[in-house]
Amino acid sequence: MTTSPLNFVGFTGEDTPALTDLQNCIHCGFCLPSCPTYIATGQELESPRGRLHLIRNVLDQKVAPTDRLLGHLDLCLQCRACETACPSGVPYGRIMEDARASIVAGGITKRPAQWTLRMLLLRHVIAKPNMVVGIFSLGRLYTRSGLQRLVRGPLGRLLPKRLRWLEAQAPVLATPPYRDRGTVASPAAPRARVALLTGCMHGDLYPQTHRATVRVLERIGCEVVAPADQACCGALHSHAGDAEAARDLARRNIEAFEAAKVDAIIVNAAGCGAAMKEYDRLLRHDLVFAKRAEHFSHKVKDVLEFIAEQPFTEGLGTLDVDVTLQDSCHLAHAQKIREAPRTLLRAIPGLRLHEMKTPDRCCGAAGLYSMVQSDMSRQVLAPKLEDIAHTGAQVVCTSNLGCTMQIEVGLRRAGMPGRVSHVVELLDESYTAAGR
Ligand code: SF4
Ligand code: SF4
Numbered sequence: 001m002t003t004s005p006l007n008f009v010g011f012t013g014e015d016t017p018a019l020t021d022l023q024n025c026i027h028c029g030f031c032l033p034s035c036p037t038y039i040a041t042g043q044e045l046e047s048p049r050g051r052l053h054l055i056r057n058v059l060d061q062k063v064a065p066t067d068r069l070l071g072h073l074d075l076c077l078q079c080r081a082c083e084t085a086c087p088s089g090v091p092y093g094r095i096m097e098d099a100r101a102s103i104v105a106g107g108i109t110k111r112p113a114q115w116t117l118r119m120l121l122l123r124h125v126i127a128k129p130n131m132v133v134g135i136f137s138l139g140r141l142y143t144r145s146g147l148q149r150l151v152r153g154p155l156g157r158l159l160p161k162r163l164r165w166l167e168a169q170a171p172v173l174a175t176p177p178y179r180d181r182g183t184v185a186s187p188a189a190p191r192a193r194v195a196l197l198t199g200c201m202h203g204d205l206y207p208q209t210h211r212a213t214v215r216v217l218e219r220i221g222c223e224v225v226a227p228a229d230q231a232c233c234g235a236l237h238s239h240a241g242d243a244e245a246a247r248d249l250a251r252r253n254i255e256a257f258e259a260a261k262v263d264a265i266i267v268n269a270a271g272c273g274a275a276m277k278e279y280d281r282l283l284r285h286d287l288v289f290a291k292r293a294e295h296f297s298h299k300v301k302d303v304l305e306f307i308a309e310q311p312f313t314e315g316l317g318t319l320d321v322d323v324t325l326q327d328s329c330h331l332a333h334a335q336k337i338r339e340a341p342r343t344l345l346r347a348i349p350g351l352r353l354h355e356m357k358t359p360d361r362c363c364g365a366a367g368l369y370s371m372v373q374s375d376m377s378r379q380v381l382a383p384k385l386e387d388i389a390h391t392g393a394q395v396v397c398t399s400n401l402g403c404t405m406q407i408e409v410g411l412r413r414a415g416m417p418g419r420v421s422h423v424v425e426l427l428d429e430s431y432t433a434a435g436r
Pocket of ligand 2: 024025026027028029030031032048049052082085086087088089090
């Protein structure tokens with residue numbers, strides 16, 4: 001740990017952003033028009049180039065990492081649209097994750113309170129399955145008792161505006177959770193054996209996505225297991241800079257999925273899949289796990305990527321429906337997968353796909369961002385809703401539960417018609433329509 005002449009500690013620890021990564025930036029500004037926070041503010045310091053400049057200056061110990069400076073880093077959605085736009089191959093996602101991890105690792109003792117709160121939530125709630133189950137059981141009671149309907153109706157007018165806004169973010173938990181573990185699908189003569197990441201909250205928030213995933217995988221001939229010892233993927237921890245917690249979760253997942261002895265690890269949330277494909281980098285300094293993490297990462301497949309590589313078109317039934325597709329950032333920009341969801345949707349007879357003007361622009365969900373940066377999250381969501389409205393679609397398809405939640409809330413609050421579904425759910429509906 002070195003102290004600068006200005007008397008502050010710069011980035012520190014194994015996650016210090018690499019100078020070689022930062023030096024790739026040629027300051028051309030091609031990334032600016034793709035950055036949602038730059039579009040919303042017009043401010044250089046809320047752009048990828050501006051943030052890279054700040055990180056470089058902290059690394060060089062030319063500026064101190066003040067609360068104000070950290071605020072600019074914190075307003076980044078980590079959507080990685082700038083990576084796609086960059087002609088110079090700047091690995092913006094890992095630079096930002098490294099910067100946050102290095103800050104959290106202890107170089108900067110006075111972090112904004114928001115960073116500490118976020119870490120407490122991630123470590124002591126989201127990473128603890130029993131806590132998650134308890135909270136969602138209460139949420140389910142809230143929905144089923146009818147209280148949620150009352151709060152969203154006549155009672156809501158009595159609540160303070162902030163509380164009303166927070167409540168509107170809450171999901172409607174009307175479907176029984178998906179908590180199946182072990183072998184969850186076993187077709188005769190399977191073509192492959194795959195494992196499903198059940199995730200920390202997916203089985204409670206969107207159980208229908210897991211059920212559809214398992215049914216579709218079974219229909220295309222896969223035996224599916226859901227390892228009981230698996231953990232949260234750690235994506236939210238990595239994004240928040242809690243690399244230590246992310247590494248712990250990654251090690252647990254590697255052990256759990258290795259024991260399952262599968263051909264592929266299937267993930268139906270793009271944010272989780274992106275993080276798991278990067279376990280090899282996360283654990284690169286771990287003498288025991290580095291090699292195992294490499295094998296693990298190579299086996300991770302987004303569910304849409306996996307299905308598109310299999311013979312899946314036989315037995316699809318007609319769906320007479322107008323659909324638009326939100327390219328989830330961590331599928332399009334982090335995993336570089338754009339064609340697979342379109343291939344699947346276009347294969348469904350009767351389905352009409354209407355593209356948005358900017359389908360790969362972030363919706364403002366970004367993990368916990370919609371809670372901790374709610375104003376900017378709403379600013380980013382507003383043009384997305386307009387873009388959706390112009391397509392005239394009845395269904396908005398996504399590939400990530402964060403996007404599903406954010407767009408559902410946006411449609412509900414704006415009084416817009418339509419539903420939001422994972423692409424795999426439409427594929428499942430199509431097979432069902434054909435009676436398969
Ligand atoms: S990750 Fe997204 S929000 Fe952050 S700088 Fe890049 S484009 Fe902007
Ligand atoms: S990050 Fe890439 S696109 Fe943005 S200014 Fe640097 S080199 Fe140009």
